Amino acid sequence: MNPKIKICGITKKEEIPVLNEFNIDYVGFVFAKSKREVSVKDSMNLRANLNNNIKTVAVVKEPPIELLEEILQGGFDILQWHGSLKEETIKHINMPIWQAISVKDKESLGNIIYDEKIIGYVFDGSAPGSGKPFDWQVLSDIQINSELILAGGLDSDNIIEAINKIKPTIVDVSSGVESDKGKDPYKIKEFVRKVKNYGNEQ
Numbered sequence: 001m002n003p004k005i006k007i008c009g010i011t012k013k014e015e016i017p018v019l020n021e022f023n024i025d026y027v028g029f030v031f032a033k034s035k036r037e038v039s040v041k042d043s044m045n046l047r048a049n050l051n052n053n054i055k056t057v058a059v060v061k062e063p064p065i066e067l068l069e070e071i072l073q074g075g076f077d078i079l080q081w082h083g084s085l086k087e088e089t090i091k092h093i094n095m096p097i098w099q100a101i102s103v104k105d106k107e108s109l110g111n112i113i114y115d116e117k118i119i120g121y122v123f124d125g126s127a128p129g130s131g132k133p134f135d136w137q138v139l140s141d142i143q144i145n146s147e148l149i150l151a152g153g154l155d156s157d158n159i160i161e162a163i164n165k166i167k168p169t170i171v172d173v174s175s176g177v178e179s180d181k182g183k184d185p186y187k188i189k190e191f192v193r194k195v196k197n198y199g200n201e202q
């Protein structure tokens, strides 16, 4: 089965129509220090324009408790957690979690936490949102029984090789579908076309 698609780092209303046109599976909002950071309130206004069936992902990096509470009450579908994740925090979180793993080498995989609330793992490089891929070889023999989300420097040029090598269930892109003005509809279309046609053009 072709992987599902997550487009991350939406900041503007003008970026929404192309996401609806292609019924992107997951759309991410960044609540962490980043050029893509949005407030929960602004993300709710953006979400109101998304197709109802598109799942929303709240992306955080060890957030302060007030922000976490705001997100937990915000009606997102998934919480994508970057950084260290304590057992007591997992207990407190009342929604499905994707744990982000910064991949440097095989040892990085030791940071994977197994918990029933963690329904997926986002494998990314050491600088999330930077557009830099990590060494995919590190994931060559990974076996997990939940969503395998591949992130980090994906774009329409490398996505076929990435799917061939890793067989992710979800591909996650931000920088690779941007221009200097933000999300670029043409880059999104090309990325989506490649993912949806995967298997037909080999």
Ligand SMILES: O=C(O)c1ccccc1N[C@@H]1O[C@H](COP(=O)(O)O)[C@@H](O)[C@H]1O
Binding pocket: 008, 009, 028, 030, 032, 033, 034, 035, 036, 059, 060, 061, 080, 082, 122, 124, 128, 129, 130, 131, 132, 151, 152, 153, 154, 172, 173, 174, 175, 176
């Ligand atoms: O996008 C960011 O700036 C960001 C900041 C803090 C944590 C995560 C962030 N983004 C995540 O990075 C990948 C996409 O990376 P890339 O730009 O395609 O290389 C994705 O998981 C975003 O959720």
